Amino acid sequence: MRTIGELGEPGLIGRVSAKFPQTADVIIGPGDDAAVTSAPDNRVVSSTDLLIEGRHFRRDWSSARDVGHKAVAQNFADIAAMGARPTGLLLGFAVPDDLPVAWVDGFADGIAAECATAGGAVVGGDTVGAPAVTVAITALGDLGGAEAVRRSGARPGDTVAVTGNLGLSAAGYALLRAGADGPDEALAEHRRPSPPYPQGPRAAALGASAMIDISDGLAHDLGHVARASGVAVALDSSALVPPAGLRSAVERLAELGGGHRGVREFMVAGGEDHALAATFPPGTGPPDGWTTVGAVREGQGVTVDGRTPPPTSWNHFG
Template sequence: MGEFELIAAINQDQPQREDTSVGPGDDAAVVAAPDGRVVVSVDMLVDGVHFRSDWANGEQIGRRAALAAMADIAAMGAAPTSLVVAVSAPGTTPTDLLLGIAKGLREAAVEAGAAVVGGDTTRSETLTISVTVLGDLRGAPPVRRSGARPGDEVAVTGRLGWAAAGLTILSRGFRSPAALVNAYRVPEPPLSAGITAAASGATSMIDVSDGLLADLGHIAEASGVSINIRRAALDVNPRLVEVASALGKDPMEWVLSGGDDHPLVATFPHGASLPPGWQPIGTVGVAGDDGPTVTVDGSRHEGPGGWDHFR
């Protein structure tokens, strides 16, 4: 199948929202922006770095790409509306894999109330997917990383450590437990929780893509504060404990520094009522002589706090 036949096949079943006046098939899409502002984020996934095409099928890869990208929009307190996707792949890539990726992208977008409105394809040595997401704040101010203040409470919603456990399992050559392996293949970010958090007065927010400690470090740095996490407040699922014991791992390390689950972590004013599903895990304090820091039970965490592509 050539490039244009592939594009035609991908565009054949793309449902569109009512606010899209020009969708796939033209030089550019045209979408409405009722709020007068558009939240924009882009996420890139590379085979062998963010996913492995021998560990997941096309639909799983597509869903992962869409959900990871839309989690950034949710972390701003916005709702995803439109996705523009660029796919670069070797010429020998099976057509079924690419059509599966397109299906996964489409279905994940629709389930979130969004739609794929356009994109691009090209040839490369490595399968690469770039997803640009547009979002709607619905009249609310964006929730940024820089809003945390001393006295705020830190809370999280969504799974922590599951994808990291799944990656460890797959790296050891195993394919079960399926729940953890599939958590790595396809995350389950709580997209709607971002809007709820914003409406409940969240002062800062971020999605955990690289690791809880690493991403909280971005909030601490942007806000000029210190953040302390209580280990006892973190939920470690019994399944994680069981698998970690079998593999000789510490499940808390998956929870503290594992990425790819894309839960949301936010700060809320002291005494505020947390939205349903949000779990308090720590507090925000004044930055000390060392500047903005993230600690666990008052001490610096030994070991990496998350993923760094260029470390």
């Protein structure tokens, strides 16, 4: 089995770069001191994330390709949540000497495939040696003339709507922890989340007043919107429409003895969904594909069916 140590840095860079398709937004791609990407709007949207082996992914739970997909998805989801279109991606990649070249190939395939789905291109990167696989992604995007949709714009009287596969990733994670090898939908969503990228700019165009990427759970992340906007958010869990595969995942978890959480609990509290939640002023509506699940009111905090949801804790240092 050939390793990265045998391939060396220049070989690694060439091998990985060859997999990345370029787009019309790429003016100067990888290979120079810096990349140049189009920013037709005169503003550039940017977001960065670090993923560390053993903390954010496990090589025995996720394939290399899955890790590539997920790293891109969680970053371009942040771009979409501002109402922007993904344009460019920078990839920092730290690898141990004994990492198989085949793992890098799969990882780069996942990066390339998710970039193609989102519409962005890899424009630059850096590769270094490290004890654990570490992935640093920075995503760039363009607002296309729209106003950026912040967390702070929700106002009493707005409706709250969501789009994407709420709860499915968390159910997949629970299944993996329980040692299950199915059902497939939940495992697949945990390994390769599928953010509804185009819905971000669509919501912005239709007048969304606030928007957020759901990474730590719907109720938790709407808490950020409530705080930033100085409002209360009231969710009606009966309005939530479970994504395909969530019910069967929850049933399987119950069979395995880990079934104290129901479908709505996963949808309200599940992390790593990379769904989108947004608020819409009266007279504006969510685009097709969104579900209205609540209302913005005077006050503070998030309630689910009138009650305070249990706290979720994603302390990254815990």
